[in-house]
Amino acid sequence: MTATTTFPNSLQTAPAGRESFWTRIATELAEAIGRGVYAPGQRLPSEHALAEQYGVNRHTIRRSLASLCSQGLVRISQGSGTYVEDFAVDLALGKRTRHHQNLAQAGLRGGLQVLAARTVRATAAQARALQLPARSTLLWLRVLGEAEQQPLQVSERLFPLPRFANLEAVVRETGSITAAFAAHGVADYTRRDSRITALMPDAEVAAILKQAQSRPVLQVESVNVDPQGVPIEYATAWFAGDRVKLTVSHDEH
Amino acid sequence: MTATTTFPNSLQTAPAGRESFWTRIATELAEAIGRGVYAPGQRLPSEHALAEQYGVNRHTIRRSLASLCSQGLVRISQGSGTYVEDFAVDLALGKRTRHHQNLAQAGLRGGLQVLAARTVRATAAQARALQLPARSTLLWLRVLGEAEQQPLQVSERLFPLPRFANLEAVVRETGSITAAFAAHGVADYTRRDSRITALMPDAEVAAILKQAQSRPVLQVESVNVDPQGVPIEYATAWFAGDRVKLTVSHDEH
């Protein structure tokens, strides 16, 4: 009963040269979902309730919801209700995790984009993970992973430096870590392990992921090794908690 | 300077029949860490400052900190300070995930505790996950997983009902799902897959995990199957994001 005022009940037909009611309501609902007013997985008010709330007929609300459904923002379930879609993407987390492959499997287009690059000295923990001497020189990349123009993850990746000197340029060109490794003679690589936790993003990560700082992120630390078992990458990735679900398959072995 | 009142400065020796100063301070600090007063990675006040704050000798504080360090809650670094460990527990997530085994591996004591139980009808999604007809009767358990008196996870678990009719009683007795399965003729079981995401807890989950509602949780959905591949459990677990890190090892296969 709060937002009724935006829709004057006196004029029941679409405004003259302006957009239609159902379009306006659809965008309002989409924005509310984006702001977290309706959290992922949560049920929207019933069509009847929304109709009353916006002061329009139930059919008008149905038109709006159908639009949101076709956009993939909500899932309509007969007899149950209309729910905010939990996750846009279901990413596989396994021995051979590849960003492009993951997206292709989900039927999405996207790639990696280098946001920043520089050379750094390894901290104690980083050096240990990469099995290098402390304070070794490393290539540091901040990389954005997108799918369908939506940011999915941002990651900070460290590579041993004499070996992968030209890596940044290749990643920028191809948008692929796999391709960059291949250009440096690493035809194949595997993920040794992944450490996953949930935390709140800092302002920078939240801004890059285009999500509210009050929404959580999945942090995944991982080490990739070449076929000889030599660590070649130590990465920390932050995934948009609302847009990503990580699936671990245990069917191997 | 807020909690000084609980420690009367006039009485400097250990209270008669009550717990010792260092134990009391240790639990207070642990609770403060749990409530997020001291965030993961943050440096605690110096031993000198804590001693002054609690009105005790620095050695008493050292005793408390040593205890917390042995419990894995803090990391003491000479010349630098005492830091809240980012994660108290590193849990393995694999084909054979067992709560007790996980805790034992981390050198912790703990178990499972049935908070609530009832029989429910399967929703469409649950029935699909368990490969059962819709609206099948299921056993529903809400289970708390603790380690060292600290809540680590709370889970909602669904079991097919004619088969596991007596499961609740055995779990209550033994504090172990594995034992309860064994009592029902399931000597071994494996996890088929896990779907992981980050989200904000509702008031109920936050209360059970004794964490602020503004701290994120890791949600893990999983399906366990018996040796014949028949689903026997569909579980959704919420882990305290600040106290748990999930490690996925990809070294199999």
Add this chain to the structure above:
DNA sequence: CGATATTTGTCCGTATGTATA
């Protein structure tokens, strides 16, 4: 398991404003 309430899906009809021929 069954009865009942809730919620979405589909159909009917009516009216009005907009664009086009």
Add this chain to the structure above:
DNA sequence: GTATACATACGGACAAATATC
């Protein structure tokens, strides 16, 4: 100006799926 086609919006009725007790 008139006729036609189309999009939008309202009101009602019932069916189908789901939730609740």
